Amino acid sequence: MSKFFGKSAVLVSVQSEFDIENFESIDELEELCKTLGIVAVDKVIQRRNKADPVFYLGIGKLKTVREYCQHNRIDLLVVDDELTPVQQRNIEEFMRIKTVDRTQVILEIFSKHATTAEGKLQVEMARLVYELPRLRGKGLELSNQGGGIGTRGPGEKVLELDRRRIKNRINSLKKELIKLKANRDNIRKSRVESGYYIVSIAGYTNAGKSTLLSSLSGEKNILVSDKLFSTLNPTIRRVSLPGGRIVLFSDTVGFIRKLPHTLIEAFHSTLEEILYSDIILMLVDISDPCYKNKIVSSYRVLEEIGVFNKETILVFNKVDLVPSDYLESVRIEYPDAIFISAKLGIGIENLLERISQYTHNSDIYARIKFRYSEKGNILKFSEFIDIDVLVENDGYCVYDICGPEKIVEKILKSIDFVKEGDVR
Ligand SMILES: Nc1nc2c(ncn2[C@@H]2O[C@H](COP(=O)(O)OP(=O)(O)OP(=O)(O)O)[C@@H](O)[C@H]2O)c(=O)[nH]1
Ligand SMILES: [Mg+2]
Structure with missing residues (x-):
């Protein structure tokens, strides 16, 4: 249970005239608070160009908030931005109640949800x-x-x-x-060198990333929850594409607006999983009225961790929660996106089909002729490549193989090939 559990709070946010995002930012803060068991009794937005360097809100507004808090026995003030040490001290002295900022709230959630x-x-x-x-x-x-x-x-x-x-x-x-990063790097390196295609599921917290991984891999053991930031460290599972080809999927920490820098830095090695994947699924909750801003801030986080020019597929999730005409209008606006319900299993085939298309475009092909005794050495890769048997007899085989470059190269290097004239 969080140390803030059961506390009643007033949430405050400064919003500039040009900043349409902030209205949603305070709603999001309310969700974050809910995850910690804090009850948001009221939300206050002050319109001003910049936060006050001394008190965050203007002093007049803060006075009103103080009176409200005194009358309503509020025991916590939650601020929608990261406060400077000076602002935090001044507000607490003025308000005489505990004051926490957005970063502290997120840190608290992370510390509650960290399991590894x-x-x-x-x-x-x-x-x-x-x-x-x-x-x-x-x-x-x-x-x-x-x-x-x-x-x-x-x-x-x-x-x-x-x-x-x-x-x-x-x-x-x-x-x-x-040290842990070195370990993770080694595991990742062997995964990347193994040549399997890796798909990472990225996106806002609560978009349904873990639900998607669970539904694709058929594994029930993956934590799914309506709390924010349920997943912190990467989970990797095998998923088979139509036709049976296996690819690896990874699910990791979700994004949020104003994700504190300290956390981005601390979680960099975790977020790097996304950097080393072949395809990114950018998962978006279509039932969220602010989904557009969330798409923007998710792409911003990708940039921040250094993802550029990587195959990214926009995937709208939770289609079961919106009316069909709304769904149609979003489809028209995003013709290249895929629409799914991870929970109900709707649209999953389309998604896998799109991933298959990508893998086929990246695959390399080879025709190989080898001794029959080598067959086992090829078949051990059969989960990750496509094999077309052209000839197979006691003496030799001819296969057309296609698959990830690294795997095909590995086969070409390790197999004892039969040259023309060797066998008949
Ligand atoms: N109705 C509906 N709910 C869904 C769907 N997909 C996920 N959910 C719900 O959305 C909530 C969040 O799902 P998760 O899979 O935990 O989300 P996440 O993206 O992994 O979240 P974090 O790990 O916290 O970043 C859960 O309550 C899920 O049951 C869907 O397609 N339809
Ligand atoms: Mg999750």
Whole structure:
């Protein structure tokens, strides 16, 4: 259970005149809060060009919020952006209730949902990087007792010690994560070298990525939940395409608007799974009225992790939740997209067909003539390539094979070929 569970909160957001996205941003913040069990009692949006550097909201607005909170026994203020350490301190002193920002909310969700050793370390790292410039409290209070300007009070020393401790911990976490990354890189390298096609399912949190992986692979054991950020670390499964060819699918951490930088950095090695795939499925929840903005911010995250010029298929999910005329209008607007319901299994064949098309376009072909005794060495790749048997007798075989470049190359290198005239 999160430490904020059951708290009633007011959510505040600053929205500039030009920023149409922010209305949705606060609704999204409400969803994030719900994931932690926080009850959003009210949402306040202030229109101004920029957040106030001292109090985030204008002081007049903040006063109104303070009165509201006092009258309604609100115990938490949640701010829709990352606050500077100064803003956070000022707001808390002024409001006299706990104040958390969007980054803290997301960090808290991540820390609740991290299950793997790597995920836990990644979250701890992100949290410490966030907390380091915000250290205060005991240390600072003590330092006020410590003499006049220019002298370092006892509190400052405590603060300095805390800082050093956190920096040391960050450094040792970095080292541990580098080790884990090396391990992950090796596994990934052997996966990439194996030559199998890898499809990654990317997209906004809650778009239905894990549901899709579960439905494609037939595996029930994949965590699906209406909570945000249920999946943090990558899950990889084998999926067979029409015709029986096996490709690998990976599902990983979801995206969100204003994904905190500390998290992008900490989760970089996890997000890199997307970077090393052959095809990206960009999954979008069609039933979400803000899906267009979510598409934009998902592509932004892809850019941020360095994905350029990669085959990306836009896939609209949850078609079962929208009326058919609405669905039609989206189809017309996005003629190249695929429309599915991962939950009900609608449109899955089209999706697999599209992936098959891609794999066929990337496949390479070879006609090979080899001794019958070599047959087993070819058939062990049969899940990942297409084989057309042209000749097969006790002496030799002639096959047309087509498949991923690396696998076909591997076969060409390892097989003892029969030259013309060797066998009849
Ligand atoms: N109606 C409907 N609900 C769906 C569909 N696909 C997924 N859902 C629901 O959407 C919610 C989120 O699904 P997940 O598969 O956990 O989403 P995700 O993209 O993996 O989310 P994170 O791991 O949190 O990023 C769950 O409640 C699913 O049951 C669908 O096609 N139709
Ligand atoms: Mg998931």
